[in-house]
Amino acid sequence: MTSKGPEKKSPDQQTWYRKVWKVVCEIPAGHVLTYGEVARLSGMPRAARRVSQAMRRAPRKLDLPWHRVINAQGKISFPEDSSDWRSQKERLEAEGLVFLHGKIDLDRYGYRGAVDRLLWGE
DNA sequence: GGGCTGACCTACT
DNA sequence: CAGTAGGCCAGCC
Numbered sequence A: 001m002t003s004k005g006p007e008k009k010s011p012d013q014q015t016w017y018r019k020v021w022k023v024v025c026e027i028p029a030g031h032v033l034t035y036g037e038v039a040r041l042s043g044m045p046r047a048a049r050r051v052s053q054a055m056r057r058a059p060r061k062l063d064l065p066w067h068r069v070i071n072a073q074g075k076i077s078f079p080e081d082s083s084d085w086r087s088q089k090e091r092l093e094a095e096g097l098v099f100l101h102g103k104i105d106l107d108r109y110g111y112r113g114a115v116d117r118l119l120w121g122e
Numbered sequence B: 001g002g003g004c005t006g007a008c009c010t011a012c013t
Numbered sequence C: 001c002a003g004t005a006g007g008c009c010a011g012c013c
Helices: A012-025 A035-041 A048-057 A083-094 A111-120
Strands: none
Touching: A012 A035, A012 A048, A035 A048
């Protein structure tokens, strides 16, 4: 039977959200990840767009550090005149990050940068 | 079922 | 450095 499972919600569809939230949750304060990196760490390479979707649908209850996710250009992915943009910038600055020419230095605060520092040293 | 949208990315010019 | 083009794919009409 094709059976209409009443309470079968095919978990897979909601699982990937959880994976993304989990990864974002693990980003240490004072550091950032790009959407692409979060996607990769969630086991979904090239699913950067899904990450932004997960952000939008993330329950506030989770108290997710959404502000630690920025785009690959080191910039905040909101229009500069939006309150969301200002809010995110404030949160990041509160964690010690510095904006240079409206951008964040990914070599200093990003994932790749952190790895390079471990391999090459400061 | 088809088409548009989007807190994106990479590569190229 | 800026701008363009193609790719990606889950949601939502």
